[in-house]
Amino acid sequence: MSETFDYDLFVIGAGSGGVRAARIAAGHGAKVAIAEEYRVGGTCVIRGCVPKKLLHYAAAFREAFEDARGFGFSGQEAAKFSWEALIAAKDAEIARLNGLYLKTLRNAGVEILETRAEFAGPHEIFLVSEERIVTARIILIATGSVPFVPHNIPGAAFAITSNEALDLKRQPSSIAIIGGGYIALEFASIFNALGSETHLLYRGPQILRGFDRELRDRLAAAMTARGVNIHVHAEVDRIERLNGGRDGYRVHTRKGLTLEVAEVMYATGRQPNTFDLHLEKAGVEVLANDAVKVNDYGQTSVPHIYAVGDVTNRAQLTPVAIREGHAFADRVFGGRDVPPLDYETIPTAIFSLPEAASVGLSEEEARARFGSENVAVYRAHFRPMKHTLSGRDARTFFKLVTAGENGRILGAHLIGEEAPELIQLLGTLVSMKARKADLDATIAVHPTAAEELVTLRTPGNPYQPDDAS
Numbered sequence: 001m002s003e004t005f006d007y008d009l010f011v012i013g014a015g016s017g018g019v020r021a022a023r024i025a026a027g028h029g030a031k032v033a034i035a036e037e038y039r040v041g042g043t044c045v046i047r048g049c050v051p052k053k054l055l056h057y058a059a060a061f062r063e064a065f066e067d068a069r070g071f072g073f074s075g076q077e078a079a080k081f082s083w084e085a086l087i088a089a090k091d092a093e094i095a096r097l098n099g100l101y102l103k104t105l106r107n108a109g110v111e112i113l114e115t116r117a118e119f120a121g122p123h124e125i126f127l128v129s130e131e132r133i134v135t136a137r138i139i140l141i142a143t144g145s146v147p148f149v150p151h152n153i154p155g156a157a158f159a160i161t162s163n164e165a166l167d168l169k170r171q172p173s174s175i176a177i178i179g180g181g182y183i184a185l186e187f188a189s190i191f192n193a194l195g196s197e198t199h200l201l202y203r204g205p206q207i208l209r210g211f212d213r214e215l216r217d218r219l220a221a222a223m224t225a226r227g228v229n230i231h232v233h234a235e236v237d238r239i240e241r242l243n244g245g246r247d248g249y250r251v252h253t254r255k256g257l258t259l260e261v262a263e264v265m266y267a268t269g270r271q272p273n274t275f276d277l278h279l280e281k282a283g284v285e286v287l288a289n290d291a292v293k294v295n296d297y298g299q300t301s302v303p304h305i306y307a308v309g310d311v312t313n314r315a316q317l318t319p320v321a322i323r324e325g326h327a328f329a330d331r332v333f334g335g336r337d338v339p340p341l342d343y344e345t346i347p348t349a350i351f352s353l354p355e356a357a358s359v360g361l362s363e364e365e366a367r368a369r370f371g372s373e374n375v376a377v378y379r380a381h382f383r384p385m386k387h388t389l390s391g392r393d394a395r396t397f398f399k400l401v402t403a404g405e406n407g408r409i410l411g412a413h414l415i416g417e418e419a420p421e422l423i424q425l426l427g428t429l430v431s432m433k434a435r436k437a438d439l440d441a442t443i444a445v446h447p448t449a450a451e452e453l454v455t456l457r458t459p460g461n462p463y464q465p466d467d468a469s
């Protein structure tokens, strides 16, 4: 006699990956439940990409007001900014999106359980607030990730993370942000543009380790020119509270730098959220950093238990979690043969000011992989037309990395207002294995910044960083 279960699929975590998987599986006819302990929508919608981008838009207005002067506008210098109004508007939008997610799930026939869920056995899930156990034939772990704060730094507990930064009651007069990745750069840009004295403390020689070195250097210079104080080789040693925190904090680095700031924020990565899930009760294996161990198809060490998104620590990006969730549901409940994701060619954007974006191989990676003599780089570095009148000393930077006789495009690295929008389609070109000649054959759209990508003619010199690190 075959075993019967309460559900065909039980999803733990209603973030980007879990919601997509639940909805698609239900569409394939599965009986699905999804459990969420906080708010449906997950990190991206509730306290990540979406609210961050709304704050990023606000930050960009500061520059737009300044630039408008060159176009004949006056009086906007008197424009007053209210942090409280921005946060309230952001909260209203997030509440709307939360409602939409709930509606989408309900319309798809998914049962929503607003409770924490933990494993009680291989097919058994304990619903904490309801104090009962349910069973499922297939279980999907989609619990995402949480900010990582190093525990060995005295005073680190006084710092906020991106979770709290998006909900601060008041804008800090000054802030020290620790880290040199996406979140550190994005929040440093937001606080700086909105008027907080902003310090970014990064432990290494240059921000954005892993990205194209030239992009890293140029972005650091451009952010510095806009007012962000970037301190490299700045490893934080301890954080002191001043007057119990009422007068802010003093941050000490190993090399003796001290900064007194109103707020300290850690942006030092995110860790898979497997705390107290009791994976051991189901026999699910984890990696050294507590990420759920999965194969190329998101299957864990227990064949009927799968995991998608940040909890697997492959690429901590919303569209990746969505793609993994969708593919899981199509494979397991739709009988479709969906191939594994290509994790190498993922376009990404950093919503810093200026914005930056990247896809594929950096110049360094390409030279190492294909031999330096086989790699050609093309650059455009120009003052965008808008700034001929605004007077702003800002430049757009485009770089293409190509290899071989036919000039296959291996990577693209961009800085400037259009970068996040452009990288989407450049990502398609890299995935298609397009060649530089394909860009050359394309008629330019004039006047745009993007036309520079189809008019790149002469390869440039290999990039030489000043400190060669």
Ligand code: NDP
Residues within 6 Å of the ligand: 150, 178, 179, 180, 181, 182, 183, 184, 186, 202, 203, 204, 208, 209, 267, 268, 269, 270, 315, 316, 317, 348, 349, 350, 351
């Ligand atoms: P990142 O991995 O991008 O950056 C982490 C930073 O913290 C690195 O500079 C790292 O330095 C530093 N760091 C790590 N551990 C320590 C430590 N113990 N002490 C001091 N510094 C440390 O993580 P984020 O937190 O910025 O973002 C988390 C994830 O969220 C990202 O991986 C990204 O995928 C995603 N995200 C994507 C966004 C987007 O697509 N626009 C926006 C925001 C987040 P080092 O390089 O030296 O290791």
